[in-house]
Amino acid sequence: MALNKTKEKGDLKETIEKVKSLVVDCTDYHFHVKAESDDYGNHICYYVERSLDDKQTLKERLPSKVNGWRIVYMTCPNGYIKAFLEVV
DSSP: OOOOOOOOOOOHHHHHHHHHHHHHHHOSEEEEEEEETTTEEEEEEEEEETTTTTTTSSSSOOOSSEETTEEEEEEEEETTTIIIIIII
């Protein structure tokens, strides 16, 4: 069975802002949202920092799609976002 990748996606900037507003309600930790791509195509990834002893960083998971965009959740160690993702 072939996967259908031709579905319409909403505006990227709008979708990133919507994902940010959803993530801010789901975690008390530092997070970062950005567009990325992999072998399956373009998607929006949200990174949430955690300390090594934390087992749960989200109060609830976001939907797997927002405005037609695939949403990917990544955890990363404290300080990762500032060091690697927010670099100008």
